[in-house]
Amino acid sequence: MELALPQLNFMTIMPEIVLSVVAMALLLVNVLVKSEEKAYLGYLSLAGLVGALFTVPWGEKISGFGEMVIQDNFSSFFTVIFILCAVMTILISDGYFKKEGCNHGELYPLILFATVGMMFMAKATDLMTVFLGLEVLSVALYVLAGFNRDNIKSNEAGLKYFLLGCFSTGFLLYGMALIYGATGTTKIVRIAAMASGNGAVANNMMFLVGMLLMATGFSFKIAAAPFHMWTPDVYEGAPTPITAFMSAGPKAAGFAAFLRVFIIALPTLTVQWSDLLWILAVLTMTTGNIIALSQDNIKRMLAYSSIAHAGYALVGFTAHNASGVSGILFYLLSYTFMNIGAFAIIVIIGKKGEANNNVQDYAGLGVKRPVLALCLSIFLFSLAGIPPTAGFIGKFYLFAGAVQEGYIWLAIIGVLNSAASVYYYLRVMVFMYMKNPEEDFSWVKLTPAVMLCILIAVAGVLIPGIIPNSVLNLAAISLPLP
């Protein structure tokens, strides 16, 4: 009997290794650092993240660990998104958690572990790796959501996220099991190979139901309606920097796995799943936007708007052509900038105990803090998809992808949703610029870290909004290919 060792190729998971090592080291260092100096852990984790960023290769396509993971441009693009997301989150974390009095050092390793989990999801070429990555991510996130343990809402967020997360993981896992049952493999390339040209597999009810259950599981993760119920409560209750992180990173990770698995493993069911995604996209956009219209709490409003944004991305997924998919990549990257940028400002405007998060509390910000208000306006205009911001270019590509594939109505519903969303984004600006200030915002402290985060975000929104060539081309060569 011959025992074949699989080709490992550690190079394929270099960024993950770097981050894992840094995270574990930080856990040890944490013991030695005094509680008021936890910011150093943040700097170390930033160093780790930047280091990991340099190990991200481009233009290569290497499979590793017996086809469990793959290093290609698609995974590199997402890895960059995740690292940026983690960097920006860490930049706004220290001030916030100090203010809330819970600056425990475990925060940073947890964020890093979550990032590693996301990276694995983007790299996975095996359903098992998808699941493992998802679990690494989710477990870290459950803790992070409930990190502010003296705050009852944060507790609620952690518990709710945990319960519903487990529930949705069940769906996902069940779907994977059924797919395995139908095809006898969990490797996504082989699933496709088994299904194509084999009517017994392709028409097997188990295969179809497996697809549906996996779609359900992924929809939970990307918070697509009608599987979005957990989002507002979790986003509102979780500490604001963590909300920023969750709304950008894990959502992108969910899309990464969703895209790769469905486009590569299930091409035989394209007709079925694109119909399904059409419905999901419409429901998600509409639900998110309509409920966001009536929100007063700005975190909750952004939570619903993030549901709507998942819907826009699903429009590109429904089309799943070059414009649509590269549109998703571009959009998720831009969304990271604009959403975390907006949250960064919410973090510093907020008072202790998650107070001051209502839109009315922003009255007169434009007078008292014109630069902050200008930055928030840029992020909100980008979220609303108004040129010249990255949000517009991203939406253009998503909807153009849909039009190209003949999904005219989907594009029309999409743009009408966009128009509706303008109202609630503008509402924040109405308060910032058109109402008289009631407070002087003297508690707002703009630390260098937060300033850097906002600066990165503004650059990330405006530069690709005006000269999007390089990012768009990068997205165009990063499509998921078998």
Place this chain on the structure above:
Amino acid sequence: MDYILSLITFIPLAGVLLLLVMPRNNAMLRGVALGVSLVTFIVSIGLICEFKTIADYQFVENIPWIKAGSFQMNYHVGIDGISLWLVILTTFIMPIAILSTWTAVEEKVKEYMICLLLLQVGMLGAFISLDLFLFYIFWELMLIPMYFIIGIWGGKNRVYAAVKFFIYTMVGSLLMLVAIMYVYFKAGAGDFDITRFYSIGLDPATQTWLFLAFALAFAIKVPMFPLHTWLPDAHTEAPTAGSVILAAVLLKMGTYGFVRFAIPLFPDATARFTPLIATLSVIGIVYASLVAMMQEDVKKLVAYSSVAHLGFVMIGVFALNQQGIAGGMLQMINHGISTGALFLIVGFIYERRHTRLITDFGGLSKQMPIFATIFMIVTFSSIGLPGTNGFVGEFLVLLGGFESKLRVWTIIASSGVILSAVYMLWMFQRVMFGELSNPKNQLLKDLNVREIVIMVPLIVMIFVMGIYPKPFIDRMIPSIDKLIIQAKKTQVAQLVVPASVIDNAAAVVASPSAEHAVPAAGTASPDMPDGHSILPAGHPAGESK
């Protein structure tokens, strides 16, 4: 001179950047903004000097901008006789607008001036874009500063008006965006160059939908009845400069959009929807005139008069003959000057009395003779008295409309001329004549130097364009002829309509029966008018016989 258009468009942007870094010294901020807008205007005079009276686009710049995936967007700009005067109008109105709120806006002067200059960038960019994607970017870019101008420096109900303005315009333009994408994919791989899209030859059914999407965006901007409801709110609440720019330039975006995009891109749909658009325009003219008559607020009255005036522009443009379009184009400029001037006048008395209700005034002519004279001239211009610019535009529109298929509509529309005289003169009478009974009005001061300086250029233009409009019209004619060919071309090829509908004024007047031959496709008209010769050789019209 190769980059003159970019220069004109981006001088205000440079001004914005300059203002951003300047200290909050209000006098200095105002001075710089005014200086920037004056420089822009002076540079734009170069356009008139260098402009050649031909149909082609001039001062063209075409630089690749975005190239990714299957898309190619270019920074492609250029002007022809149609956009030339709108560009000039924009640069001409801007210093006046900045001067108009010189003293009225005391708060956040820096932000205000930045918004005004940014607005100018958007407006100029939209007028010079020859790339649909670029046009869309500038078109949307205009929204943001205007939203803030109304919402921050506006009147009591400003937030409502600003949000309404934004959402209305946004809905229309987003549907246009989908249509732009569709046209692009129909045209096949390439760029968003509109001249490329002119010649793709879409089938009539597709054109119908695309035309509707474009027309909705433009009709909201014009605004056409029944999509006009944002306008009275926006106009009334906006500060004077906002109202002036809104009336003078932003509304022209809608009519310009029809002329530049909707009509030449979708000629079949244009023919199909001409009756509908004409009907809505006529309703707009009569309805808005009647509503204007009953307004108690002078500014609202002027706002409704805008709806009526723009109705005339639409009739002229959709007459699709030389006189009609020339009249429509001229009326666009005229409206910019005379309605802009009216809003300035309303601003003058509002700054003095902080009321705009007609009943609060009366007998002002005794107290403010200079003001009364200027107001009188502008009123005459607005109602189209011969000798003023308004007469030339309205006359050409009615002439063109009468000679086209829209004869019946034109007859009804001409009642708007009378109605406009009724509401304007009645308002003028109640404000300026009669007893100076209100004691507060007895202390009113006449116009100061700044205000006279603002009004003089407008008054001069009213007379210049009214007495000698030839230089204006001459430069438009080749582009208008080209537009008429574009608008008729596909129609002739696909519906097999006799070439006699290619409007040549003389021919059409000579044979009115040819007008009614349009629905009878395939029946060749015996009289081939001279206008046929303007078709290029080998044109499909020849095959259709």
